[in-house]
Amino acid sequence: MYVLELGGQDDAFARREAASAASAVDVLAPGLATARGISDRVRHLAFTHRVCDLVGTTDPDIESAAALLSAATIDREGSVAVRAVDVRASTGIDTQQAERTLGGVLTDRGFAVDLDNPDHVLYAYFSDPDGDEEGGTGEACCALGWLEAESVRDFGERQPTDRPFFQPGSMDPLEARALVNIAGAGPDATILDPMCGTGGLLLEAGLVGADVVGGDAQEKMVSGASENLRYALDGGGHPDRDAYPEPGEWEVFRSDASALPVADTTVDAVVFDAPYGRQSRIEGELAPLVSGALGEANRVAGRCVLVADRDWRDAGTNAGWTITDYFRRRVHRSLVRHVHVLE
Incomplete structure (x- = not known):
């Protein structure tokens, strides 16, 4: 399963475009969608910025995200970095604190953190429909995922x-x-x-x-x-x-x-x-x-x-x-x- 970071403000349109390069695209939260499978074409989507291999979802707070990451199976080797995103500024989460906390979880699990050139990047997306000015659909959540692909933003x-x-x-x-x-x-x-x-x-x-x-x-x-x-x-x-x-x-x-x-x-x-x-x-x-x-x-x-x-x-x-x-x-x-x- 994958989590998609959508662009723009029209999630339904973005999901429809994403369906041209991914399978079983569905609503997750404002600015986020899930997909069962992806193709190389995700790199050329206009309204999907990133696709991440989904670790799991939980409540949109740092403590819940840390608990999810601590319990998750991580089948990866090498250095890591964490990027936290307050999707559409809908949760008010302190993204720097989220990155430090989740980075600490990974360090405790034996990973070396490399902020400049990591082998793997973990994205933490925090989203809440109640805080989305556009009235997004889906449920409030934090979605954790390892970066799989980024679209070409040219x-x-x-x-x-x-x-x-x-x-x-x-x-x-x-x-x-x-x-x-x-x-x-x-x-x-x-x-x-x-x-x-x-x-x-x-x-x-x-x-x-x-x-x-x-x-x-x-x-x-x-x-x-x-x-x-x-x-x-x-x-x-x-x-x-x-x-x-x-x-x-x-x-x-x-x-x-x-x-x-x-x-x-x-x-x-x-x-x-x-x-x-x-x-x-x-x-x-x-x-x-x-x-x-x-x-x-x-x-x-x-x-x-x-x-x-x-x-x-x-x-x-x-x-x-x-x-x-x-x-x-x-x-x-x-x-x-x-x-x-x-x-």
Whole structure:
């Protein structure tokens, strides 16, 4: 069993993304989840910071954590360090005191403490729904776990404004990564974005090893997305290659999202950010555009992740999809993104 340290404030969304790289993901406490199994893909999750091999859970106080650690079986050798986290500042625990106390337990059990370069790191997560301003779910607890994997946190180095081609309104890489993960991006997967814009979703899917295909109605966007993908996946814009799988192949073309030049069932998933009402000259243009794109997505793939500025669940159902998940994600006061997961 594993404990997952979630990021952001939307635990349900983070758990859904984590389920693309772990099995049997479930609620533990605010900012925390459990999983029965994990894959290498956890290193490329956006809203899971760390995955730890779970030692156990107990009450969210230092004395209970120390008692749990004292009684636990520890099948490890080498030096250790302890990191305590007051998840979302929900418990008011003294994390330094927690680290000293738990470090003392490990020292008493014969382990050498090395704070700079330990062989093993024990994380102690203290979380309480009553102290979570976002009203998190789960029970108050302390979860102890040995660090198993950390996600690659390089999103700040890959901002849309740093790409060769930029347009206002481009999605943040962190959000884009989560969406393509939910879609199933990874080695051996092919991901299609029929409204690719500047290529941000395709870029994140390609970085984690997927082959990516994009279409857009505007030649300017096709050219710009191609430039960005060439830079990020083929050239010097690619991040540390040791931290990622080999980038996938890519192709971008000009097309109508409701009449894609793609054969039936030839891609694994479709993911797209539909035009927002304020971006369309005529509000009435959106319904047939999105409905047509959803119909085409259902023809070419078995899964779709749709992002929009409104609820399109009825359109998804009418296009033959089953809505398996739906999230509302606030970007700022005037924009809420609606995330639809369709299968």
